[in-house]
Amino acid sequence: MAISWATRQLLDRHAADPATVDWRWEAMAVHVVLRYGSGADAEALLPVFLDAPAQRDHLVPVFARHGDLAMADRLLEASIEAGRLREDVPPEVLHAVGYLGCESAERILWEHVEGLYHASRSACLGLLHLSCRGLRTEIAEALEHHAGASLFPEFLPALATKTGDPSWPARLVEWGEDGASTDCNGGLFLGIALHGDAARADFVKALWSPRWEANGGGTGSDRWAYAGARVLGLGMPELYADLLARLDSDAFGVSGSAVKRHCLDTFAALLGHWTDRDWLGLRMAPDPQESSEALYRLLFAWSTPSVNDSLTGHAHRVLDPGDPLITRLHHLETLLLREARHELELHATTSN
Numbered sequence: 001m002a003i004s005w006a007t008r009q010l011l012d013r014h015a016a017d018p019a020t021v022d023w024r025w026e027a028m029a030v031h032v033v034l035r036y037g038s039g040a041d042a043e044a045l046l047p048v049f050l051d052a053p054a055q056r057d058h059l060v061p062v063f064a065r066h067g068d069l070a071m072a073d074r075l076l077e078a079s080i081e082a083g084r085l086r087e088d089v090p091p092e093v094l095h096a097v098g099y100l101g102c103e104s105a106e107r108i109l110w111e112h113v114e115g116l117y118h119a120s121r122s123a124c125l126g127l128l129h130l131s132c133r134g135l136r137t138e139i140a141e142a143l144e145h146h147a148g149a150s151l152f153p154e155f156l157p158a159l160a161t162k163t164g165d166p167s168w169p170a171r172l173v174e175w176g177e178d179g180a181s182t183d184c185n186g187g188l189f190l191g192i193a194l195h196g197d198a199a200r201a202d203f204v205k206a207l208w209s210p211r212w213e214a215n216g217g218g219t220g221s222d223r224w225a226y227a228g229a230r231v232l233g234l235g236m237p238e239l240y241a242d243l244l245a246r247l248d249s250d251a252f253g254v255s256g257s258a259v260k261r262h263c264l265d266t267f268a269a270l271l272g273h274w275t276d277r278d279w280l281g282l283r284m285a286p287d288p289q290e291s292s293e294a295l296y297r298l299l300f301a302w303s304t305p306s307v308n309d310s311l312t313g314h315a316h317r318v319l320d321p322g323d324p325l326i327t328r329l330h331h332l333e334t335l336l337l338r339e340a341r342h343e344l345e346l347h348a349t350t351s352n
Helices: 005-016 021-037 038-049 057-066 070-080 092-099 103-110 115-129 133-146 158-165 169-180 186-193 194-209 223-233 236-247 255-277 292-300 313-320 324-350
Strands: none
Touching: 005 021, 021 103, 021 236, 038 057, 038 070, 038 103, 057 092, 057 103, 070 092, 070 103, 070 133, 092 115, 092 169, 092 223, 115 313, 133 158, 158 169, 158 186, 158 236, 169 194, 169 255, 186 223, 186 292, 194 223, 194 236, 194 255, 223 255, 223 292, 236 255, 236 292, 255 292, 255 324, 292 313, 292 324
C-alpha cells in the first residue's frame, strides 16, 4: 500500500531541513495521517522518529494507530534501556506499545506509573490495553494507597477495572466528590466510564456536576470526560437531550443560573472535542457515529424561521447577553458547519 500524501509531505520536509518543520503544521499533518493513513505511513515515518525521537513526539500516535505488534517490539527495543524509557524518548511511546498489545511491556509500563506526569499518564493509558494479569495485586495496592487523596497519579484510577474488585466504581465516585483535586480527575472520569453500564448514571451525574469541572480545558478534565462519554457510547444527541432537560429544570434552587451555565459550558467543551476529532488512543472509545451534517441540524437548526430553539437560542435564554460563552457557541457552530462541508467534499472526491 502506498503512503499517503500527508506522510509524503512530512518525509519531504524533514529530509529538506528538519529544523524548519513547524510543530503546528506537523500536528495538522499527523492528524490527517491518523484519520486517513495506513500501516505504510507508520512504516515510512518510524525511521524519521527514531532518528530524533525527542523532537518528533507528534509522530508517535501514528505508530499506535496504524502499527502492529512487530512495530511495538521495534519501538520498545529502541526506547528502553535498563528497564526504563531512555531520556531522549517521549513518554507517548509507553502508550503506543500498550495500545498495540505488547504484553511483554507490561512491567516496564507499570514501573512508570508513579513517575512524572506525562510518563505516568502514557503508562496508564498503555496498560489499559493489556491484560495486567501479573499486576492485579500491585494495582489494587496502589489504588488503596492513593484512594481519597487530593493529588495522585492522575490516570491510576483508570486501571481500577484491572483489579476485578466491583467496589471500585462507587469508590471512584466518592474519591472525586470528596477528595480529589479537579487537577487530577481525568483518570477518575475514565475509570468510572470503563466500568460500563453499571456506572453510567454515576458518570452522567459527575459529567454535569460543577464539583467535577468537566468543562476544564486547562486541567484536561474536558478531554477525559469526552473520552469517558465515548467509552460509554454516549452520543451527542443523548447528551444534548440531557442538557436541554437540565436547562429547563427548576431543581437547582438559588444556584440555578450558575449550574445551567456550567452545563452549557460542559456541553460546549464536549462539542469542541467532537469537532476536533482528535485521536484519543483508546480502543474502548470508538469514534463518534454522528455525521457533522446531522449534528449541525440537531444543534443549530431552528424548528421555525421565527423561533430560535437551537443550542445558541437556548444559551441566549439562560445566559446574560454579553456572556462570552455565547460567542464560543457561535464559533462552534461555524466549525461544525465547516466540518460538514469537509465531509461532503470527501464524499464527492472519493465517490468519483
